[in-house]
Amino acid sequence: MDGNEGDAELLGRVAEGDREAFRELYDRHAPWLSLRLGRRCPDPGVVDEVVQDTFLAVWRGAARHRREGAVAAWIWGIGVRRLIDRLRRQPSRPRELSGAAGAGDVAPSAEEQVLLDVEHGDLGRALGRLSPELRAVVQACVLDGLTSREAGKLLALPTGTVKTRMLRARRRLREELA
Amino acid sequence: MTLWHIDPELLGRYARGDSGEAQAFSVEAHLQACARCRTALAPLADRERHELVWLEVVDALDAAQAGPFERWLARLGVPGHSARLLAATPSLRGSWLAAVAAALGFAVVAAQGSHAGLLVFLLLAPVLPVAGVAAAYGPGVDPTYEVGVAAPMTGWRLLLLRAVVVLAATTALAAGAAALLPGLGWEAIAWLLPSLGLTLATLALATVTSPLRAATLVALVWTGVAWAVWRLTHDGFALFGQVGQLASALLAVVAVVVLVARRDRFDQGEPL
DSSP states (O other), X not given: OTTHHHHHHHHHHHHTXXXXXXXXXXXXXXXXHHHHHHTTOOOHHHHHHHXXXXXXXXXXXXXXXXXXXXXXXXXXHHHHHHHHHHHHHSOOOOSSOOSOOOSSOOOOOHHHHHHHHSOHHHHHHHHHTSOHHHHHHHIIIIISOOOHHHHHHHHTOOHHHHHHHHHHHHHXXXXXXX | OOOOOOOHHHHXXXXXXXXXXXXXXXXXXXXHXXXXXXXXXXGGSOHHHHHHHHHHHHHHHHSOOOOHHHHHHHHTTOOHHHHHHHHTOGGGSHHHHHHHHHHHHHHHHHHHHOHHHHHHHHHXXXXXXXXXXXXXXXXXXXXXXXXXXXXXXXXXXXXXXXXXXXXXXXXXXHHHHHTTSTTOOTHHHHTHHHHHHHHHHHHHHTTTSOHHHXXXXXXXXXXXXXHHHHHHHSOGGGGGSHHHHHHHHHHXXXXXHHHHHTGGGGGSSSOO
């Protein structure tokens, strides 16, 4: 976590309106954000717009970010939600439109978060054995930190489907990692 | 937390989008927690796109931010472009409204002591919106005049829009001041009709000459009439009596007719 303290300090200066600090923060975080969003949206134009929106939100919201919590995770939270908003406004993926969306949101449970801390190699192997459909749902719900409803929007799936797939994936992973 | 780092070969494949789903998953989980690997990834991203997006971010930051007045108008449902044009009205700036408030304040203070002070207030209150309208639109006073001429909105609409808001703002200030007048008699509202008549007359005259000249003329005539009435009747307040109010209402009606008939004059560019 070597760079984390620097990030928090940078963000503090950004909150005071320091453009140079903002540029430094952008250089540190825009590249991975852009690549990571690019894996979830194939249109580079949309990705660039979302990165731009995200950093504008970072500039305006820097003062609201408390020092606890990693800056990278915070930026990702903003970025992925902007991407979902953007995709919702432009419904260019008409696949799997059938089925009503389930009601209610379920935030990723603490149990799901534990998956993130599983040692790298094991998790990779276990995930490798999941079907692509289940993996996409695990990625959205656990790695991206989205609610079932948000994940459904990102993947163009009904919320209920996201929930049942997540349930199945969790069971499968638990068996693999046991 | 971890001593493990992503090896450069995997990082390169991730950046190119060639890594498998599961590998990308663990790369991303690790990147979220590891500044060192994020730094290693940075040079692998598209440099040109990185700079272009930055320029867009800076552009957006430098773009004019909507002021509180503009945001308030937007909340009331005023469309964005109208709100921007209204917010740019010179006579709606804080300094202008402060000057109006100060003038009214002095008149109110003067009215506490004497009858003459009260008369000053009554003479002043109708002229203030006239001055506001004069400074609301036209070359020389309006920094957005050139923009306005080129805008897909008629000058007539813009002037009316601004005049209405200026009239409302100034009238509200005058009404507030009037409430502080001693005795609160009929004088407290006697200026309302003359105010409306004079403002509309200014707008009507603005179809012939520039708003600034129209306002100056109206203010001079108003002063002249007030002086004449005082000379004839030896009662300054006669101007605000029944005949005066009726004349004000008549003036307002005539001005509206002229204004509607000659509205095209606003869109013939340079006045006039």
